[in-house]
Amino acid sequence: MSDLIGKKLTVLGAGVVASVCTAVPLFSQDAPEISTGYNSYGYPGMIDMPVATSRPDGELAFSVSHFAGQTRNTLTFQILPRLSGSFRYSVLDNILSEGTETLYDRSFSLHYRIADETDLRPAFAIGLNDFLGTGVYSSEYLVATKTFGTSVRVSGGIGWGRLGGAGGFSNPLRIFDNRFKTRPARDAGEGGEVEAEQFFRGDAAFFGGIEWQATDRLRLTAEYSSDDYPREDPSAFQRDIPLNFGATYTVSPGIDLSLRYLYGSEIGVQLTAAVNPKNRPHASGRAPSPPPVMPQTSAAALSWGDMLESRDSLRQQLSGALNRQGIRLHGFKLNRTSVRVEIENDTYRKQAQAIGRTARVLSRRMPARIETFSIVSVAKGMPISETRIRRSDMEALEHELDGSWQSFARAQIASPVSLTQPVPDRYPNFDWSLKPYLTPSFFDPDDPLRADAGAEISARFEPLRGLEFSGSIRKKVIGNLDESTRESDSVLPRVRSDFNLYDKEGDPALTELTAGYYFKPGKNLYGRATVGYLERMFGGISTELLWKPNDSFFAIGVETNYVRQRDFDQRFGFQDYDVVTGHVSAYSELGNGFHAQVDAGRYLARDWGATISLDREFGNGWKIGAFATFTDVSFDDFGEGSFDKGIRITVPTSWLTGEPNKDGFSTTVRSLTRDGGARLDVNGRLYDRVRPLQKPALQDGWGRFWR
Structure with missing residues (x-):
């Protein structure tokens, strides 16, 4: 009986798609050009289902979708013209299989466009959804998309995992290996592990849909969804039919608002805000004109x-x-x-x-x-x-x-x-500044978004060449970071997981007070020695040596530190915990603005391992990257999340204002703050001081030589 109902609904979905197709003038020369949207999971798609097209290269988007007690907050970056990555933080109410009223879930997705669309061939894309998380949304897909005229686009594909639930059938990949026939159960653990043995395994199902760009601002969508919401139906909502309908309106460039009717029972809304670092709000900037060249013979x-x-x-x-x-x-x-x-x-x-x-x-x-x-x-x-x-x-x-x-x-x-x-x-020289600060905190289950804002006064004194004394003090004006009551359950030395105690007791806080000496011991060598309160949680001595030839895309650095943990009030006292830590670092410029870094050594919790980082830096100063750290701490001992990982973003002030300056706002988004893989956060590391002034960076930026 259920199979018969499913077949009837499939026919109904096909009929809806066909009806929309016949009602739309597919080849109108005056029709608006259709754009690619973000689905409710935050990656390129229709409503719940994916498409095979991509957003513009370099775009960074944040989307919030809500329906039936589910809220999905997704940050998506178009890493390359064909590849996008998403980090999602979801709040799910009434998840019956979890045995709790509310589940706070973190997940990652990848979407890769395999082939572009041609006159005869559709575009193709492959994707992994929730491949690094608890597996609530775990799924894989292969999707094709074809555009008719300029304003109509049809997509269809096959999905596995959650996308293989509604109208599922035996996996066609079983012809290659019988292991594709069944999908192994996900290991119970702390989450954050890649379980590749699940990929493209188990039952599969078809999905599809049609999109019509009715006007320059309005896009209408109808889709047949293969997601059967196994954990949410019927605990969170009733999934009556596999059809979704939606309308997306572009409020202003980069901001879309969507209204949806989902599964015959629910109303959903989504807001998406996108920005592309390549597009400067102030074109080439608002710097004063440079002086003209004076002829030598004048x-x-x-x-x-x-x-x-x-x-x-x-x-x-x-x-x-x-x-x-x-x-x-x-x-x-x-x-x-x-x-x-x-x-x-x-x-x-x-x-x-x-x-x-x-x-x-x-x-x-x-x-x-x-x-x-x-x-x-x-x-x-x-x-x-x-x-x-x-x-x-x-x-x-x-x-x-x-x-x-x-x-x-x-x-x-x-x-x-x-x-x-x-x-x-030039020497001696004294500088000081007073400016606002903002410190956000993400993903505390008691309050997923917290922040402090206040004033920071900083001072720097340079008595001699290469010698610098610096310090900064922060005073909170408003915020709620000190309201977190979660206690650390770490079995490792609590080098980071007691962060809320620093927020609670450190107001005002002496965040830094150091003496640093910078020197150049050889033609391609650079050195640093820093002593004092190095960061808000640790103080001690840090030394570094960097080898970076002027015309090289590669560099090697060595850093060693002896530090002691600071008191929670961040003034002048120390706790009993001390550690010798350090890393050997390899840096490489990969081209197209990409920078890779590998740091191997000992971390603050006395664990040994390596951090792998990949950042994309745009010519105007935007920087977006990701990192992951793996050490000899087991996933179980690390705790929830299994290993340290995160996303970091830098937004230059000059991009917003057009005025020339080197200031900016930087933040790191971690799925969790744990103790494993924690590295000292000392200012003045050499690579970021040296690289921008050397030949490869000068060549990349030489277009502004005459500006």
């Missing part, structure tokens, strides 16, 4: 000829001109036909822009006989790279159509072999 340039003996006056005028460009003069040396300047760039995100503006200023301030400009990029007092530019090239290429590429081809970029004496007014 009377103004020649007038400097009698000032060669007054180098102090020349240096002071140069320093003032650079300051007006947001660049600090660190060192100055004038020779007969060349000048060498060391600069510090705290304004422009691309170092090439700072170099270009420095060269323009030099063309206007240097005597006419000076032909070669040597511009040394300095960070923390260390000379990182030296860019040599001929004055005549500046004059010849300023207005050339391909002047950017030609100027890079003619420039000489190398690692400095000597130091220039700092200018007299």
Whole structure:
């Protein structure tokens, strides 16, 4: 009887799709172009089912969908033009099989477009849903999508797991191996494990649907769903039919609102907000225009000829001109036909822009006989790279159509072999700032979203080249991080899992108070030694040595630390726990903005292992990445989540305002905060100071040399 009902519903679904098709003018030349939406699970799809198309490369989207007591919060990143990844945090009420009224679930998904659509062939995509979590939404799929005209799109596919429940049949992959016929039960554990033996196993089922872009803003959808909601029906809602209907309205670019009628019994809503780091709100920015290049033969340039003996006056005028460009003069040396300047760039995100503006200023301030400009990029007092530019090239290429590429081809970029004496007014130097801060906390089951906001005062004193004293104090103004009452159940040393005690007792908090020394012991070597209260939970001494050749895409670093755990009030006391920790790190630039990092060594809880990280950095400063840490701590001892993993995002302030600066907001989204795989969070690590100033990064950003 149930099979007969299922067949009738399948016919009904096909009839609905056919009816919509006949009602839509498929090949209207004036029809709006259909766009790809996000389904209720937050990855490219219709309502519950997937599609084979993708969102634009680099897009970051956050979606919230709700129906029948289920709320799914999903963060999705289009990692590559064909590949997207999603992290989902779901709140499920009345899940009968879990034996609890509410389940808080974390899950990950991947969606990969195998083939693009052509005139004759549909697009194809494959996906894994909840492949790294508790398995509540565990499923796999293969889907095809074909567009008719510009405004109608039909998708159909086959699913396994949850997507193989409604109208299921024996797995066709069994012809390759009988093991595909049955789907093994998921291991009971702490979650967070990849159980690949389940992939594409067990019964399969067909799904499909049609989408119509009725107007530029309105998209209508009808789908036949193969998800039978095994844990939610009938405890959370009654699934009467396998059909869903929806309408999606684009409120404004990047913001979609969807209303849905689901399974013959429920109303659902979804809000999606998407942003693409590639699309700048302020185009190329709102930086002040750079000064024009001064021709070497102009009377103004020649007038400097009698000032060669007054180098102090020349240096002071140069320093003032650079300051007006947001660049600090660190060192100055004038020779007969060349000048060498060391600069510090705290304004422009691309170092090439700072170099270009420095060269323009030099063309206007240097005597006419000076032909070669040597511009040394300095960070923390260390000379990182030296860019040599001929004055005549500046004059010849300023207005050339391909002047950017030609100027890079003619420039000489190398690692400095000597130091220039700092200018007299550079040291000692004292800076301070007062700014707001925001500290979010995610996924506490008692309150999944908490946050503190307040004021942070920071100060930095540099008495000598490479020597820096710094500190910061935070005072909360508003927030609820201190309201968390969850106690750590960790069997490991509690190096991170007591984080809520730091939130509760640390107000105000001395988050950092350190002395750091930065030096360059060799041509391709960089060093750091930092002592003090290194972060809010640990203090001690941290040392680091980095090998990074100027023209290399690869680097190796070694870090060692001896630290003691700080008191929860984050003032001047320590607890009894201490540890020696450290890592050997390998860094590699993979191209297209991707950066890979592997850190192997000992962590704060005295566990040994490695962290694998992959980040994508956009030219405007956006950075989105993911990491996972595996150590000798067993999954059971680690606790819920099995191992440390997370997503990190950096949003540059300049992207939002258009004004040139290097500030930004960074956050790390972890599924859980546990003690295994915890690493010291010390400021000033060398790789991020050195890499942006070296040749590969300069080449990537040289398009802004003339800006």
